Amino acid sequence: MLNAIRRPQQTRISVSGLRQLHITNWHESDVIVDRKSRFQARHTELKDPALVPEIISLFLAQHRSIAKNASHPHIYAWRTGDEVEETGPKKKVTKRFVNIQQGFSDNGEKGAGSRLLEQLASQNVINKLVIVTRWYGGNPIGSSRFRHISSCSFNSLRKVDGNTHK
Template identity: 35%
Template sequence: MAEFEEDNLQKQIDEIEALSSIYEDNWTVVDEAARIFSIRIVDQQPKWTICLQVTLPPEYPTAAPPVYQLNAPWLRGHERANLSNDLEEIYLQNSGDCVLFLWVQKIQEFLQVKSWSDAAGKVTEEAEVNHWGHQSSSQQVELKGTFSESLDDAELPPMAHGEPITDRRSTFQAHLAPVVMLKQVKLHLQKLYENKKIASATHNIYAYRIYCEDKQTFLQDCEDDGETAAGGRLLHLMQILDVRNVLVVVSRWYGGILLGPDRFKHINNCARNLLIDEGYSELAGEVSKAPIKSKKLKNKKGK
């Protein structure tokens, strides 16, 4: 039993470190001894805010879910019930795994729909998809056409490259480029992958956010490239920092040793550091850079 609880405690510690790195000032330790924490989740309209307070029992995540409270004065009735059901369903679908990040993502999606519904009066499925930045199948066809048309005509600003982070033989490096149109995203990715070292990375995770001035909304998307949920976490970091008109790519060369949740911390830290260096986020600049162990990338292929 002691070994069982010790394993759960280590998983909780790993999860908390990753979440505190992602959410920064929106993450609060309520009572460390009692394992009580709070995450403030805010949409672009501050009126829609939910504080998710969780208590992590010794049995979590292996055999019990977090005990949680949803704190928001406007959250009532069927909305509260539906959101609670969604969170509980996520736990059932991922029983035995850490679920706090998935819970926060679900609440963020809920707030986005709430904000859109408040502004437009109603939300159709198409409107929800557009607002979340995930293109419908018809839009994907249109985007493919956009990428294929006059790609050489797009102006391509230079791409910046961050300092590598190395942990247990795995190396992470962020790359960043300003973008104001989708074809620039495509061009930058194509250009980046011409570098054989970067093309040979185990994962090239990316996310972009483009602000559409006329519609006052964002065109955004992400790619895990085999590192499950990494793209969504990267995009969520960019949303929290409210960066816009930028593409961020994080390359990871796997070193043969599993890093667990630390890999997400490194992905977000190197992305945040480069955003700070390039002046994209005043909010990110208020947070001191995480201490990192860095070294120059070797010429041989990472695994």
């Protein structure tokens, strides 16, 4: 008798058995198409780097067609940090981030995750997880893929709550 493995129907994932992780607000970029390859990015808030594997699992559960059809379903990078306020001379209050942690995954697209992380660092993006999906169209596009990954991730980061911010 063949035992079938069923995928869970819910998109809630237990984290350490203490709470439920549920993300409904993925900020999505427009889809970029180049020589039949498609790229799309999404981002969400991230406060705890330990949650990254669970968020990726949740992402794949919520977006089953991506998990099934994309050649690289989750190229990602993240950065987290703690915001502190400092009072400087003339009682000027400045905010900065400390205890910055960061990471990435190429998901088989060599060099893509590290470039995505470099983009987050150069734009000083903190407490965000950016996931880029690539559907390979059958034609090699060379280094253009990195430009598309950067463009769609930037587009995703600009979109907050349905509005585009510059």
